[in-house]
Amino acid sequence: MGAVRPFLRFMRRNIRLLAHGAIIAALYVALTHGQNMLLPGSASMAIQFRLSEALCVLAFFTPAAIPGLAVGCLLFNVTSGVGLPLDFLVGSLASLLAAWGMWRCRRCPLPAMLFPALTNGLLVGWELAIYIGGGFWINAVYVAIGEVTVLLTAGVLLYFSLKRNNLSRRLFQL
Secondary structure, three states, X not given: OOOHHHHHHHHHHHHHHHHHHHHHHHHHHHHXXXXXXXXXXXXXXXXXXXXXXHHHHHHHOOOOHHHHHHHHHHHHHHHOOXXXXXXXXXXXXXXXXXXXXXXHOOOOHHHHOOXXXXXXXXXXXXXXXXXXXXXXXXXXXXXXXXXXXXXXXXXXXXXXXXXXXXXXXXXXXX
């Protein structure tokens, strides 16, 4: 009986992390598709402002955001009809690295909010240079501007909304 209790605690924690990640992925996909329906192309063109990228701040509160955001990005790219095969890999990898960097630097939230701009700017900028041309640096700058704009507006609002009244602890308690 002594070994059962730690195992159950371990399983309960992992199931919660899996559920949190799945919810984050579903939110990312739903928000991005919703935005693309209301403002066509705003979440899938070369210059994009994906409001769902504000969910990256969830990486400050739970490690479940790392795979959740990557899977959400992958699912949107696969189901959007405008994603290209390279985007399935590169976009998801950029989201994975951004969320991982934010989780690792969660003690310094404002500078850590630049991780998505850096990873998406470089990786998606490279991808766009291959698909649409225009040069790597101009594409990287456009993508980075979109990321910074979303994270420093909607991302900051979401972050402080979750910090207020310890909402983040209640939502992501393991």
